[in-house]
Amino acid sequence: MAKIYGAGAAMGFSPQQVDAMSVWQFSAALDGYIKANSAEENDQTKLSDGQAEEIWAWLQEQK
Template structure:
């Protein structure tokens, strides 16, 4: 969860705002933030396996 809250903080969200978001809202915000702050040569819009696993675990906790 620390990485998710950290990414939210980098986007300007408080932990409470991150917790109130659906996973889809957070994912869209993160995608937009990455696109706005990355060059096309350094495209980091894809989650790596560890990030995907962490996101999936977080989603399961929200159910």
């Protein structure tokens, strides 16, 4: 249970709130938390094609 309480704490839940949840509710909250905090799902962490081209052009000028 320690890992479940730890994951719940990372999501902002108290142990009592975790205990009050069904397994399905906790799993859905955990999935949403992971999706919201995953770099793969966060478009702000990826360069656009234009940004990548600008960086490549700048690198070529540095030679």
